[in-house]
Amino acid sequence: MTETDRASLIYSLICDDVRIEMGNKMSLMGIFQNILLPQFPATVVKFAVLNHWEGRGAFTSELRIVGPGGRETVRSRPTSFTIGAGGRADNVTFFTNVTFEAPGAYAVQVVLSGEVVGEAPLHLRQIRPEPTMGAVN
Helix, strand or coil, X not given: CCCCCEEEEEEEEEEEEEEECHHHCEEEEEECCEEEECCCCEEEEEEEEEEEEEEEEEEEEEEEEECHHHCEEEECCCEEEEECCCCEEEEEEEXXXXXXXXXXXXXXXXXXCXXXXXXXXXXXXXXXXXXXXXXXX
8 A cells, every 4th residue: 555545444334145137237145234034043144245435545454343342253364455436445355154152233344454444233133933823733
């Protein structure tokens, strides 16, 4: 990163999937902040985080999922991206098979050059299954 490089995180969205469509358009499937699960620990098979940046230059970012009490649950691999002449860039990170030990308030932290520059809330809640009626004799 040079002295003229700068990046501002405009937003972060958590969703089920991100797809690139014709015309280089992105489709986001299932944007969410809450995950309802019947039991814990629980594994979430797949989700994505889209970060939208403004600025210019070349950067490396990573994401951390931090659980209740500030404990890090998982960290992504560092990814590189470049903000070109248009001044905007999108950076997508996919997570697979993430295990959450307990319900609570989690956060997806966006880290740029070792500094947390943004955070998206992620709430995990336990739901109780509806009791089923027994067979009537």
